[in-house]
Amino acid sequence: MSSHSIDTERIETTAYFTWMGSDGIARTCVKKDAVVTLDEAKENSKAVMSLEGEKYPLLVNTHGIKSITKEARDHFAVNNRATKITAMGIVVDSPLTKTVGNFFMKFSKPSVPSKLFSSEEKAVEWLNEYK
Amino acid sequence: MTDSPSHTQAEEILDVILSYAKLDFSKQCELSGKDETVDAIAVGVNMLGEELQASALSIKEKEQLLMEIHHRVKNNMQIISSMMRLHASMYNDERIDKILNECQSRITAMAIIHEMLYNSSDYRSTKLDEYVWNLTESIDLAYNKKDIKVTKKLDIPSGLKMDIDTIIPLGLMINEIVSNSYKHAFKSNDGEYYIRIVKQDTGMTLTIGDDGSGFNRAEAKKKNSLGLELIQLLSEQIEAKVECNTVEGTRYTVYL
Numbered sequence: 001m002s003s004h005s006i007d008t009e010r011i012e013t014t015a016y017f018t019w020m021g022s023d024g025i026a027r028t029c030v031k032k033d034a035v036v037t038l039d040e041a042k043e044n045s046k047a048v049m050s051l052e053g054e055k056y057p058l059l060v061n062t063h064g065i066k067s068i069t070k071e072a073r074d075h076f077a078v079n080n081r082a083t084k085i086t087a088m089g090i091v092v093d094s095p096l097t098k099t100v101g102n103f104f105m106k107f108s109k110p111s112v113p114s115k116l117f118s119s120e121e122k123a124v125e126w127l128n129e130y131k
Numbered sequence: 132m133t134d135s136p137s138h139t140q141a142e143e144i145l146d147v148i149l150s151y152a153k154l155d156f157s158k159q160c161e162l163s164g165k166d167e168t169v170d171a172i173a174v175g176v177n178m179l180g181e182e183l184q185a186s187a188l189s190i191k192e193k194e195q196l197l198m199e200i201h202h203r204v205k206n207n208m209q210i211i212s213s214m215m216r217l218h219a220s221m222y223n224d225e226r227i228d229k230i231l232n233e234c235q236s237r238i239t240a241m242a243i244i245h246e247m248l249y250n251s252s253d254y255r256s257t258k259l260d261e262y263v264w265n266l267t268e269s270i271d272l273a274y275n276k277k278d279i280k281v282t283k284k285l286d287i288p289s290g291l292k293m294d295i296d297t298i299i300p301l302g303l304m305i306n307e308i309v310s311n312s313y314k315h316a317f318k319s320n321d322g323e324y325y326i327r328i329v330k331q332d333t334g335m336t337l338t339i340g341d342d343g344s345g346f347n348r349a350e351a352k353k354k355n356s357l358g359l360e361l362i363q364l365l366s367e368q369i370e371a372k373v374e375c376n377t378v379e380g381t382r383y384t385v386y387l
Binding site: 066067068069070073094095096098099100103107 | 162167168170171172174175177178179181182185
């Protein structure tokens, strides 16, 4: 049984909303028309790191993103950075988010298990294995 | 006829792609918010430009590093060479002096290549005619005797380039052969040495020789001549065949 019963309060940063789900999966959701640079990416990972728990998987909803710089993509790839994230499930539901997701996976090469999903349900199902 | 927004945006994307092809990464595609698919392509092109720019920078950094290495190798070789000169002057022994001078000459033959490589834009290969000219100038200076006039004839096609793995052994071979000409063929007479390179479809023929008195190969072998042994070893390293003719001067023909 999960130690979380309700979603925690949402942390709002420049480009994201971040919170811990009642299912023990952290969630981060991109704001509409967000332009994500390294600053916004750092702000986001700080918010993710501040969530309660030692280690947890992260569900990323990219819907609404307008652009993301290479520095930001590489930052999210976690390489050589301390993290609490055990896996990343990235929901891509439009041609633009699919493009961003694929670039992230193929060029930035995240160092934690990561996968693109067309629906949140499928992503959650996969992330459950990394709790 | 007016262009549709998607058509205009596609033209702008094409313009950005053409800039990236010229390694100009100052432009980025704008998103219109009107056509999801075209916007996705625009974002993809922008990200591709960023990845290309990072790769281009990485290549540039590696080239600068390679240049720095050639510079350092050349400087270190010069230091070793200077140390040898210093040691030779300490002993006042003709035999030690001779051995160290020969070593110095071999080191210089290699140092010239590194110097030429870091001074050029191509850090992997160097121009053969320029290298042979620089190398022979260095040998002429090292063996120059006031009372003997030595002329050289170089016949090397211009623009011929050779990679570092081949030119170093080849340069050392030229160094040995020309140094031998100075030491043995022009001992007390004026003379001439020549280096010719002929490029063929299947390879290259290098001829190095002098108009001196020639030498007895059997005797040289008996004396365990390091120079001759080096020529043999170096030719094997570059998979070349060497022929030596000692009638009417000395002539080495190297088939590459």
